[in-house]
Amino acid sequence: MSGIVVVTALALAIGALLGIASKWFPSNTESIVEKIDELLPQTQCAQCGYPGCRPYAMAIARGDAEINQCPPGGEQTISDLANLLGRKVVALNTEFGEQKPPALAYIIEEDCIGCTLCIHACPVDAIIGSAKLMHTILIDHCTGCELCLPPCPVDCIEMRPSALPPASTATS
Amino acid sequence: MNTRATKSIRSYQARVDRALRPATPITTRELPPTLQYRIAPGSRHNIVVNTDEHVHTGQTLVAAIADGPASIHAGSSGTITCKQTDSEGHTTIEIATDGYDSRRFKQAIGDKFRSMSSVQLQQLFHHNGLVGLGGACFPVAGKIAALESKPASVLLVNAVECDPAILCDRALLLEQASAAIRGIGIAAHACNAQKVIIAIKNDEPAIHTAVQNALEKNPVENSSICKVAADYPVGYERYLFASASEIPVPENTHPTALGLISFNVATCIAIAQLIDRGEPLFSRVTTVHKPTTGAIQNLHIRFGTPLNHLVQGSDTTLQSVAYSGLITENLPSRRTATISPASNCVILNPEATTQNDCIRCGLCADVCPASLQPQQLLTHSEPLDAKQLARHQLDRCIECGCCDTVCPSGIPLTRTFQQAMQAIHQQTLQIQAAERAKQRFAARQNRLERQSAESQAKLARKQAALTQRTKQSTPSADPRKQLLESALRRRSKKPKTDNTPPPP
Numbered sequence: 001m002s003g004i005v006v007v008t009a010l011a012l013a014i015g016a017l018l019g020i021a022s023k024w025f026p027s028n029t030e031s032i033v034e035k036i037d038e039l040l041p042q043t044q045c046a047q048c049g050y051p052g053c054r055p056y057a058m059a060i061a062r063g064d065a066e067i068n069q070c071p072p073g074g075e076q077t078i079s080d081l082a083n084l085l086g087r088k089v090v091a092l093n094t095e096f097g098e099q100k101p102p103a104l105a106y107i108i109e110e111d112c113i114g115c116t117l118c119i120h121a122c123p124v125d126a127i128i129g130s131a132k133l134m135h136t137i138l139i140d141h142c143t144g145c146e147l148c149l150p151p152c153p154v155d156c157i158e159m160r161p162s163a164l165p166p167a168s169t170a171t172s
Numbered sequence: 173m174n175t176r177a178t179k180s181i182r183s184y185q186a187r188v189d190r191a192l193r194p195a196t197p198i199t200t201r202e203l204p205p206t207l208q209y210r211i212a213p214g215s216r217h218n219i220v221v222n223t224d225e226h227v228h229t230g231q232t233l234v235a236a237i238a239d240g241p242a243s244i245h246a247g248s249s250g251t252i253t254c255k256q257t258d259s260e261g262h263t264t265i266e267i268a269t270d271g272y273d274s275r276r277f278k279q280a281i282g283d284k285f286r287s288m289s290s291v292q293l294q295q296l297f298h299h300n301g302l303v304g305l306g307g308a309c310f311p312v313a314g315k316i317a318a319l320e321s322k323p324a325s326v327l328l329v330n331a332v333e334c335d336p337a338i339l340c341d342r343a344l345l346l347e348q349a350s351a352a353i354r355g356i357g358i359a360a361h362a363c364n365a366q367k368v369i370i371a372i373k374n375d376e377p378a379i380h381t382a383v384q385n386a387l388e389k390n391p392v393e394n395s396s397i398c399k400v401a402a403d404y405p406v407g408y409e410r411y412l413f414a415s416a417s418e419i420p421v422p423e424n425t426h427p428t429a430l431g432l433i434s435f436n437v438a439t440c441i442a443i444a445q446l447i448d449r450g451e452p453l454f455s456r457v458t459t460v461h462k463p464t465t466g467a468i469q470n471l472h473i474r475f476g477t478p479l480n481h482l483v484q485g486s487d488t489t490l491q492s493v494a495y496s497g498l499i500t501e502n503l504p505s506r507r508t509a510t511i512s513p514a515s516n517c518v519i520l521n522p523e524a525t526t527q528n529d530c531i532r533c534g535l536c537a538d539v540c541p542a543s544l545q546p547q548q549l550l551t552h553s554e555p556l557d558a559k560q561l562a563r564h565q566l567d568r569c570i571e572c573g574c575c576d577t578v579c580p581s582g583i584p585l586t587r588t589f590q591q592a593m594q595a596i597h598q599q600t601l602q603i604q605a606a607e608r609a610k611q612r613f614a615a616r617q618n619r620l621e622r623q624s625a626e627s628q629a630k631l632a633r634k635q636a637a638l639t640q641r642t643k644q645s646t647p648s649a650d651p652r653k654q655l656l657e658s659a660l661r662r663r664s665k666k667p668k669t670d671n672t673p674p675p676p
Contacts, residue, residue, distance in 0.1 A: 042606035044613045052613050124612040143609045
């Protein structure tokens, strides 16, 4: 009998202590956001409904967003996030988009009228140009987010498949 | 390397050698109808020809970039077609050859090279497409520049093609030893080399005589011939320095950092041709094996020749191709199947081998000249585990293929490692790109926040200034009104005068 009392008292005391501790020392959300952000593909495409990868990471950390809202990351990102956060692997929510092969934006320079609208839309400042002058995309910095496509009034931006150069091989 | 494995490779070599011993002279083949040059994606190339343009043999197609790749030159006269980037981002330049092979080279420099500085020669090499022909295709100028203007203590001439299937350097030395010695002299001048070592195999007396005769006719200062044991893979730069110059090169240090530089014999001949004939690099000698017919040829071929052209006229169909010899095996993807500066050997239709599971016998670890654990690397290559592969130092693999030769299960280890290295390379590039995008996104967010804060602050300042002004002007509404009021006040103070004119 006394055993049950002691164990119950202990459980209650420890529970209360943990409750107080969680109030006093909130978990380090900054580092969790950082870790989630690390796993996201950094396309900054906003397809998840948040204005970039970091805002989406913050939403996941807060518990506002699901882990299956990132189409460019696809299954790999979902399984990585599930691993990190100890959740179940779920299928990609296709409401937010489908996973596509990697591509980069190209401006058809003859057709560009120099309206600067795409420059303002680019989340990573990968478009250069000036009012009434031709614009071009710095392909080394383009993430292929497609955010520059809708604002273009003359539809002179197209997506082209991208490839990373193959590793060089050396032999004797 | 343990004795058992060395024996295994030796017997392998002997088997091949018996078939290849008869000297194979260098022959030329008629020009193919088209030459294709595939330019890798990225901003580091500068194509200087346009579609429908006519070019002469040796004309620049892709200009060199400082500290970047060397230039690429037309292998034949003909008409250019530039194809747009394909799905992998490569641009293809195609020359429809006209059959005339009309050459237009720059003026030959000849013996005037002695008055040129190392930097001037590097420029010359770089703009004439000189790359290493030993298999790694590293730009010659870049290699000399890596010496950082120190004089090279040793210039090593690599004439040790250790792969039994590669015979092109052997044929070059037998037929063009004087050009090779000439090129070695120029290379020694370009790197200010204090000592020149010409490394040849110890079981090739004919080559030794040819080189010695050429050296007597046209001596190169401080040069010596060094015979090294023909054990595979002694031709690998790092190991050759250790055996020929007795200077060990530590792993993780590049030989150029120690003032050691090496050139392949074929590269030296290319240097001599550039200086004496003004000829840029657009062709090479390649050993071509056709195992089905047993034919072995040393062909002088232009870069960009499609491999299909080599099987024409015989019954062979191009099913599979191995580059770079029997032991070192690089499989090109079918679309890139053209002769490149790296193709020192092409084997059409190599025999297929049956493959079993790894039994962890450890033979591969015994033979690995880089002291790696290939069986461990294999486990982590499928599925790919980049962290473990890095821990087991996959980056130190020299792709010599020794492990393939001894593997009793016939596992194509080297090919697996090549694929793993490519996959890891892509992953690294992706991670780097993601990191860049992250930083640029954060920088843009900061800038937008700062700009909006600045514009709000400006608005607030303006509003404050405006309210201040209205407050001040409330008592005296308008400066003109004030003037009017004061004038009226002055007038009312004045004594009243009669307005009527005085009586006459």
